[in-house]
Amino acid sequence: MSVVETKRPDGWESYGDAQKERVGFFTDTSVCIGCKACEVACKEWNLIPEDGRVWTGESYDHTSQLGANTWRHVAFVEQRKPLQALLEAPPAPGDRTAPSAAPGGDGSTALRWLMESDVCKHCTHAACLDVCPTGSLFRTEFGTVVVQQDICNGCGYCVPACPFGVLDKRHLPATTDPPPAILGRKEDGRVWKCTLCYDRLKGGHEPACAKACPTKSIQFGPLEELRERADARLAKLSAEGWNGAQLYGRDPEDGVGGFGAFFLLLDDPEVYGLPPDPVVTTRDLPEMWSNMLAAAGAMLAGVAALTLFGSRR
Amino acid sequence: MREELHPLSDVNGKPPGTTSWDGSITEAGTEMRSYYGRPVIKEPVWTWEIPAYFFTGGLAGASAVLSTAAKLTGNEPLSKRALYIGAVADLVSPALLISDLGRPERFHHMLRVVKITSPMNVGSWVLLVSGGASNTAAVLELLGRLKPVKLLAGAVSSLAGPLLATYTGVLIADTAVPVWHEGRRELPWIFGASAMASAGAAASVFLRPEDAGPARRLAVAGVLAEGALMQLMEVRLGKIGEVYRQGAAGKLSWAAKGLATGGAALLARRGKRSRAALVLGGAMVCAGEMCLRWAVFKAGLQSARDPKYVVEPQRERADRRGTKATTKPDA
Numbered sequence: 001m002s003v004v005e006t007k008r009p010d011g012w013e014s015y016g017d018a019q020k021e022r023v024g025f026f027t028d029t030s031v032c033i034g035c036k037a038c039e040v041a042c043k044e045w046n047l048i049p050e051d052g053r054v055w056t057g058e059s060y061d062h063t064s065q066l067g068a069n070t071w072r073h074v075a076f077v078e079q080r081k082p083l084q085a086l087l088e089a090p091p092a093p094g095d096r097t098a099p100s101a102a103p104g105g106d107g108s109t110a111l112r113w114l115m116e117s118d119v120c121k122h123c124t125h126a127a128c129l130d131v132c133p134t135g136s137l138f139r140t141e142f143g144t145v146v147v148q149q150d151i152c153n154g155c156g157y158c159v160p161a162c163p164f165g166v167l168d169k170r171h172l173p174a175t176t177d178p179p180p181a182i183l184g185r186k187e188d189g190r191v192w193k194c195t196l197c198y199d200r201l202k203g204g205h206e207p208a209c210a211k212a213c214p215t216k217s218i219q220f221g222p223l224e225e226l227r228e229r230a231d232a233r234l235a236k237l238s239a240e241g242w243n244g245a246q247l248y249g250r251d252p253e254d255g256v257g258g259f260g261a262f263f264l265l266l267d268d269p270e271v272y273g274l275p276p277d278p279v280v281t282t283r284d285l286p287e288m289w290s291n292m293l294a295a296a297g298a299m300l301a302g303v304a305a306l307t308l309f310g311s312r313r
Numbered sequence: 314m315r316e317e318l319h320p321l322s323d324v325n326g327k328p329p330g331t332t333s334w335d336g337s338i339t340e341a342g343t344e345m346r347s348y349y350g351r352p353v354i355k356e357p358v359w360t361w362e363i364p365a366y367f368f369t370g371g372l373a374g375a376s377a378v379l380s381t382a383a384k385l386t387g388n389e390p391l392s393k394r395a396l397y398i399g400a401v402a403d404l405v406s407p408a409l410l411i412s413d414l415g416r417p418e419r420f421h422h423m424l425r426v427v428k429i430t431s432p433m434n435v436g437s438w439v440l441l442v443s444g445g446a447s448n449t450a451a452v453l454e455l456l457g458r459l460k461p462v463k464l465l466a467g468a469v470s471s472l473a474g475p476l477l478a479t480y481t482g483v484l485i486a487d488t489a490v491p492v493w494h495e496g497r498r499e500l501p502w503i504f505g506a507s508a509m510a511s512a513g514a515a516a517s518v519f520l521r522p523e524d525a526g527p528a529r530r531l532a533v534a535g536v537l538a539e540g541a542l543m544q545l546m547e548v549r550l551g552k553i554g555e556v557y558r559q560g561a562a563g564k565l566s567w568a569a570k571g572l573a574t575g576g577a578a579l580l581a582r583r584g585k586r587s588r589a590a591l592v593l594g595g596a597m598v599c600a601g602e603m604c605l606r607w608a609v610f611k612a613g614l615q616s617a618r619d620p621k622y623v624v625e626p627q628r629e630r631a632d633r634r635g636t637k638a639t640t641k642p643d644a
Contacts, residue, residue: 058349065351075348131487133434134422153422154415156358157433160488160617165355169415180418189415238642247640254637269639270624273348277627277636281487281494282430288483288497289429295482295501296475300378303509306534307382307391307527313585 009124009260011139022143023201024260025210025218026226027117028233029272030242032217034060034115038072041212045197046071049172059113065273066118068170071194072209075272077114083266085243112243116272117218119209120145120166120194121249122260123280128158128167128193130282136191143223144196144260149177154189163256163278167193196261223260230264242266248274255279347620354489356617362413364610366406367481368603370440371508372515373402374478375531377447379512381471383527390524393454395516399470400451403444410440432484439480443473478508485613491553491623492616493609499546500609503539507602510535510573514598517580517591525591529580532598536577539605540570553622556615557608565608573601 012019042048051069056062059076066073122144129137129145136151137158147167158167170188179185197207205211210220219226230247237245244267249259255278269276347353357363376399383392411420423437447470453463482501485493493500513531520528543566547554557566576597583590616622631638 056349061349064349067355077348127489130430131433133426133428133431133437134419135426135428136422151419151422151425152416153419155413155423155433156415157431157484157488159355160357160490160493160613163354163489165353168355169358179416183417185417187415191415234640234642245642248638250640251637265639268346268628270346270353270620270628271348273351273353273620275353275623275627275638277631277638278489281489284494284497285430285432285483285487288486288501291498292476292479292483292501295505296479298502299375299475299478299505299509300472302534302538303375303378303512303531304382306513306530307379307388308386310530311526312386312388313523313526 009139009143009257010126010129012141012143014139015141018141020141020143022223022260023221024122024144024196024223024226024262025119025207025220026230026262026264027119028217028219028230028264029114029116030217030233030237030245030264030266031215032074032115032117033215034074034076034113035214036074037212037214038117038209038218039063039070039074041208042072042194043069045200045208046195047175048192049170049175051172066120066164066166066193067168068188068192069172071119071192073118075114075116075118077116077267077271079112079114079267080110081112081267082110082243083112084241112266114266114272116263116265117209117213118272118274119261120196121164121256121262122194122196124252124257124260125280125283126256127161127163127280127282130280130285131157131161133157140198140201142196142198142201144198144201146195146198147191147193149190149192152190154191156191158191161281163275163280167191226262230262233264237264244268255283347624350620352618353620353623354617356614357488357490359610360413362409364606365603366409366413367504367606367610368507368511369402369406369409370481371478371504371602371606372511372599373399373406373447374443374474374476375399375505375508375512376402376515377443377467377470377474379516379528379531380450381467384467386527388524388527390520391516391528394519395512395528396447396451396454396467398512398515398519399474400447403440403447403470406440407444432480432487436477436480436484439473439476443470443477446470446473475505479505485609488613489623490613490617491626492550492556493613495550495553495626496546499542499549503542503546503605503609506535506539506542507605508535510539510577510598511602514576514580514595514602517584517595518599520591522584522586522588522591525584528595529584529591532595533577533581536573536598536601539602540574543605553616553626556612556622560611560615562608562612562615565604565611569601569604569608571601572597572604576601 061076063070126145136148173186174188206220210218249262252258376395380395428434446466450466479501482504486497513528516528576594579594
C-alpha cells in the first residue's frame with residue numbers, strides 16, 4: 001500500500017484505455033457570496049430529499065454540515081478581523097477612533113464575513129473507499145470517488161473513516177430502491193455523498209454546483225489545470241495583502257495525497273470546520289495488521305499455555 | 314456595560330486566546346477554533362449491536378482455542394462447554410452484525426469482494442470461516458458422528474479464532490475517530506485479552522470446580538492483562554485519553570474494572586472449591602468484559618463528537634512538524 005508515493009488515485013489505473021483525465025473542483029472562497037446556489041443546484045440535480053428546515057442562529061448557515069442529504073454546504077463565519085491585513089499595528093482594545101474600526105485606506109473594514117462552499121474532497125487516497133467492505137465505493141475513470149447505491153448495504157464503516165465527516169447514512173424514507181417490506185423498515189439506510197455529478201461527467205457536462213455558481217467560486221476542470229490556477233490566485237491575493245489566504249488540499253504530498261476538490265481559504269481550516277492536518281488512516285493499516293497478527297499469536301499461545309500447564313482443578 | 318471588542322476578536326466579543334466558539338477553554342495562550350463547535354468528523358452510526366458483537370466475537374474466537382487446548386489435555390467437560398459456547402457466540406455474532414446494517418437484506422454484499430484494505434471485509438471472511446468451522450464441530454459433537462471432520466473443523470476454528478478476537482481492534486482503529494486511531498497499537502491486544510477473559514469466565518459458569526482450573530486461569534490472566542493494557546493505552550493517548558474518564562465511557566470503564574476484577578478475584582480465591590463462586594465470578598467477568606467493549610465504543614463516539622479531540626492534535630502536529638494540507642503564500 002504505497003500511499004504518498006504514487007500520488008495517483010488508488011484504483012484509477014485499473015481503467016486502462018478507458019481512463020479519463022482526472023477532474024475536480026477548485027473552490028475559491030475569496031469570491032464566494034454565500035448565495036447557496038450550489039446547495040440548491042446539487043439537491044435539485046441529484047434528487048436529494050428534503051431533510052427539514054432548522055433555524056440554527058449560526059450566521060446564514062441552516063444546513064450546518066455535509067451529510068447524506070447535503071452534498072454542498074456553504075459555511076458562514078463572522079469575524080472581527082480585517083479582510084486585508086493591516087499595514088499598521090492594531091490599536092489598543094477599546095480605541096474606537098482607531099483607523100482599523102473604520103473603513104481602512106484600502107476600502108476594507110475590520111469586520112469580515114467568510115463564506116465557503118464545502119464538498120466531498122475526492123481524496124487521492126480515500127479512506128472511505130479503502131474501508132468499504134462491499135466495494136460499493138469505487139474510483140471512477142475520472143479519478144473521483146462514488147458510492148454505488150445498488151451495492152451499499154449501509155454498514156456505515158465509511159462514516160467514521162472519512163477524516164472530513166463527509167459521508168453519512170440516510171435515515172429518511174427511501175425514495176428509490178426501497179428495502180423489502182418484510183423487514184418493516186422504511187428508512188433508506190444507505191450511505192450517500194457527492195458523486196461529483198458522475199452522470200453529468202459521463203454526458204460531458206460540468207457538475208451542477210459549478211454550473212450554478214454565479215461568481216466562479218466553484219471551478220470545475222482538470223485537476224492539474226485547477227492547481228495552476230489556484231497557485232496564481234494565491235499569489236495575487238497574497239500580493240494584495242489578503243488576510244490568511246491559503247490553499248487547502250492542493251499539495252499531493254499531504255496526508256491524503258491531495259484533494260480532488262481543494263480550496264482557497266481565508267483562515268485556517270478549523271475555522272471552517274475542516275481538519276487542519278487530515279490523514280488517510282489506512283496509511284497505517286500494514287502496521288496495524290502485523291500488530292494484530294502478533295496479538296492473535298500471543299492470544300493463541302496464551303490460551304494454550306494456560307490450558308496445557310497447571311492443574312485441572 | 315457592553316464589553317469592548319478587541320480588534321482581532323470574534324464578533325461575539327471574545328479576545329483571542331481564551332475561548333472558542335463553543336465556549337470550551339483550551340490551553341493557555343492558544344485558541345481551539347471550530348465551526349460553531351460542530352464536529353469535524355462524523356460520529357459512527359453503529360448502534361448497540363456493534364459493541365455487543367465485539368464481545369460475542371471475542372468470546373467465540375477465544376472459546377474455540379480453549380476447546381481445542383482442553384481436548385489436548387483430556388479435559389472433556391471443559392472442551393465440550395467451550396465448543397458449545399463458541400458455536401452459539403458464532404451464531405449470535407452475524408445476527409448482530411446483520412441487524413446493524415442499514416440494508417440487512419444485502420448482508421451478503423460483504424462477500425462479493427476480498428479486500429485487504431477493509432478490516433470489515435476481512436473480518437466478514439474470518440467470521441464466515443471461524444463460525445462455519447465451530448458450528449460444524451459443535452453439530453458433529455452433538456450428533457457424535459464424523460470424528461475426523463469434527464477434529465478438522467475444531468482445528469480450523471481454533472486457528473481462525475484468535476483472528477476473530479483481535480481484528481475488531483483493527484476495525485475501529487482504522488477510522489478517523491481520535492481515541493480509536495491513536496489507540497491502534499493497544500486495541501487488538503486489549504480485545505484479545507478481553508476475549509480470553511470472556512471465554513474463561515463463560516466456561517467457568519458451566520463447569521464443576523474439578524474441571525475448571527484452566528478456565529479460571531484464563532479468566533484471571535485475561536482480566537489482569539486487559540487492565541494493564543487499558544492503563545497503557547490511556548497513558549499513551551495523552552490528553553485525548555480523558556474521554557475514558559468522562560461521561561458514559563467513564564462510567565462503563567469503572568463498571569468494567571469493578572466487575573472484571575471482582576469476578577476474577579472470586580474465581581481465583583473461591584473457584585477451586587465452590588460451584589457458586591464459579592457461576593457468580595464467571596458471570597461478573599463476562600459482564601465486566603461487555604462493559605469494557607462498551608466503554609471503548611462510547612469513548613470513540615465521545616471523541617468524534619467534540620471537535621477539540623480532532624482539531625487540537627492535528628493543529629499541534631501541524632504547528633510542530635508543518636503540514637502539507639495547507640499551502641501558504643511564500644513569505
